[in-house]
Amino acid sequence: MMSEIVQVVKVGIADMNVVKAPHVIRTCGLGSCVGVVVYDLAKEVAGMAHVMLPDSSLAKSEKMNVAKYADTAIEELVRRVIGAGGRNGHLKAKMAGGAQMFQFRTGTTDMMRIGPRNVEAVREQLQRFRIPIVAEDVGGNSGRTIEFHPKTGMLLIRTVNQGVREM
């Protein structure tokens, strides 16, 4: 029997990647950022994006990193997952993150609420592409590291205080 080495494909901050089974895909240290996975279970293909900001209209530069913003990231992620063998209409999504890491009593600006805004924006974008969210772990005030297995459709979520959970 051939045993294949399982690779862990990393997704950085404001980054995205696509992976096929048996390999897995991981992003570390999500705070207010949202980690979103779009996958086709039967085809065992999955893409993950580490979204930092809710909307590309917030960008103040000409050169755009599409993975950074929810609106541009989901569109590109869907395109890449389909490019790697995923089928339109069979895509599902899981997401985690969007925490509020620090609680401030005063001076809460819109930017401080970035976590919930990211979650809302990702949800809207998935709706736009009619991709159902089958599981999510969002909000709270803990950092998360997530790992997705395209073979089983399992999302592992690790937090500092609650250990590892499967979703």
Next chain:
Amino acid sequence: MSYFERMDAVHMDILKEIGNIGAGHAATALSKLLNKKIEMTIPDVRIISFDEMMDIVGGADNVVAAVFLRIEGDAPGNMFFVLSIEQAERFIQQMIGDEQFKLEQDCSELSLSALQELGNILAGSYLSSLSDFTHLNLYPSVPALSIDMIGAILSYGLIEMSRVGDHVIVVDTAIHEEHQPDDRVKGHFFLLPDPESFHIIFRALGVEHDE
């Protein structure tokens, strides 16, 4: 990168000096507070990617204790005081006078507020020296403490910067107790001015920085 291309050696030296003065005052304050000798490293000013920034403190999912302050006033920005868990425990032990204290077992209100106050004093002295040096009005927000993955914590301070690009200018100064050269046992100050604040800081010090 166009934003950073306008940064030359003089600008980087100014930021280095800011880190030097700020962390120098903070190290003095810490030394008085703990009645111990505290050493600091030469400030490191770097233009790096978000992921590289996380690597300075052990990678995005390394667990740390961090105090975060939002800087308001003439030159807004963010300031972090990041400690390894071991170092945070040592500081708390010395402040509350309990040498057995461990963060994992006992996260009492008192110990956490001691740590928060430590961060407040240090970041406050960093900022007030910066304010004196530049004659800019800078006000720290009430500090917030978090013990969590460094990526989750620091990304908060990158939000403003991320709107203009995928890199960040970080003024990084490390401090450690005397005779503790161990790499794990030290604290980092990160000063992350908002993008618009750089030219305000430079102008306040009489150096032109084209818009």
